[in-house]
Structures are given as C-alpha cells and as structure tokens.
Amino acid sequence: MTFLPPDPPNQSPAQRKRKKKKRKFPSQSGFWTMMKRKKAVEEPARVCGPSNKVELDPDLRFGLEKAKRQLESLRQDLTQFRDRLISARGSLDRITTEESETLEGVEVVIMRKEQDILGLEFDIHWATDYAAGSRAN
Secondary structure, three states, X not given: OOOOOOOOOOOOHHHHHHHHOOOOOOOHHHHHHHHHHHHHHHOOEXXXXXXXXXXXXXXXXXXXXXXXXXXXXXXXXXXXXXXXXXXXXXXXXXXXXXXXXXXXXXXHHHHHHHHHHHHHHHHHHHHHHXXXXXXXX
C-alpha cells in the first residue's frame, strides 16, 4: 500500500494537478509577432536568381520616386514663394510676422517630408540587405 501525503485543507487533488501544469513557451505571442514582422520585411524585396541580386518591388520604387518628385516640387514652390516675398518687401527684415510664420510652416512641412522619404529609403535598403543576406545564407 502506498502512502500519499494528506491534501491541504483547501485543495482537492484536481486543483493541485492544475497548479503544477506550466506552459512550455511563455513568450509564444512574442515569437509570432516577430515572425509577422520578419515576413513583412521580407516581402518588399524580391531575390533574383543565383547571383543574390536583390530587386526592389516596382510599387515601392514608384512610390519612392513619386515622393521624391513631390518633395522637389515643394522645395521649388518654397523657393519661388520666398523669392517673390523678398522682392515684394525689398528685404527679409521687412517681412511681416504672418508671412514669416507661413515660410516657417512650409519649411517644417518640407522637413517632415524629407524625414519620411529618408525613413522609407532606409527601410527599403534595410529590407533589401536583409533579403540578400538571408538568401546568401
């Protein structure tokens, strides 16, 4: 006859059994999140042939070029606006507060657009490097 230790007063054997079970992988959700990110990063680039040459997705290339054209257009508009304002006022010292705030606002928009484009270029280069590296391994 085997001797079993007495049950604690507030636990039945089924409760004790449930308490002992532990999850094998407590961070599985983090793993799947990482896999989704990895898949999202791998999709923008296509690896071509055995030479490990990486080709950008045409939609991404088109979007990047379009954003660069828009930025260049904004820069030209700002330069023309500033030149017309200076010629109308005679010098930068005579520009009103409202006009200078408008100029600063347009410059802020251009800076944000530049940051967006640089971020997009960085993401694309990182994705292509990652795809080329994973293809080489």
